[in-house]
Amino acid sequence: MKIMSSMQKINDLTKSTKDKQSLITLSEAWHLWEHLKDRYSVVYTTQILLNFAEDNDLKLVLKQGIKALQKQIIELENLSGEYGITLPRKPPAESNSTVPIEGIDDIYTFRRVFRGIQAFVPVHTEAYLTSTTTKVRQKFKQYLIEELDIYDKFVEYGKLKGFTFKPPAFRA
Numbered sequence: 001m002k003i004m005s006s007m008q009k010i011n012d013l014t015k016s017t018k019d020k021q022s023l024i025t026l027s028e029a030w031h032l033w034e035h036l037k038d039r040y041s042v043v044y045t046t047q048i049l050l051n052f053a054e055d056n057d058l059k060l061v062l063k064q065g066i067k068a069l070q071k072q073i074i075e076l077e078n079l080s081g082e083y084g085i086t087l088p089r090k091p092p093a094e095s096n097s098t099v100p101i102e103g104i105d106d107i108y109t110f111r112r113v114f115r116g117i118q119a120f121v122p123v124h125t126e127a128y129l130t131s132t133t134t135k136v137r138q139k140f141k142q143y144l145i146e147e148l149d150i151y152d153k154f155v156e157y158g159k160l161k162g163f164t165f166k167p168p169a170f171r172a
Contacts, residue, residue, distance in 0.1 A: 023133055025131075025132060028127075028130070028131050028136045031131065033080065033086075035127065036077065037088035038120075039072055040073065040088060044095060046069070047066065049113065052104040053106060053109055057157075062109070065113070068150070072143065079136070110161070110163035114154055114158060114164075121151065127140040128140040
C-alpha cells in the first residue's frame, strides 16, 4: 500500500489543480468541504464551552481537542486547496465570553462534546466508505481512527469524573 501511495504522490506532483479535480468525485469534494466546515464550527463551539469550564482537567481536555482539530483543519485546508475546493467561511478566531450562563456547567460541557464525538463517527465512516481516491480515503480513515481513539479516552475520562450517565445495573 505504501508503494502505491508513493507512486500516487509522484504522479500528483505533475498535475495541475484542474487535472486533480478530475481525480476526485463530487462526493469526495463535498465530504472534504463538510469536514472542514464542521471542524470550524466545532472549534468555535469548544472555545465557547472552554470559557465556562471550571474543572482544570476538563479545560486541559478541551484545549487538547481544539489543538487536534486545528491540526486537522490545516490538513483539510491544504487538501481542499490541492483539489481547488473553495473553503467554507471561517468563524471568528476566538470566543471570549465573560458572562456566566447558569446552565453551562462542566457536566453539560462534557456531555455536549461527548455527543459531538459520537455524531462524528458515522460521518467519518460515510466519508471513508464513499471515497475512491486513495489520498482522500486514507485521510478519512485517519480521522475515523483518531475519532474512535478520542471516543475511548473521553468515555474513560467521563466515567472517572462522574460526567457520564450511569445506566441502571442489570442483574438476572
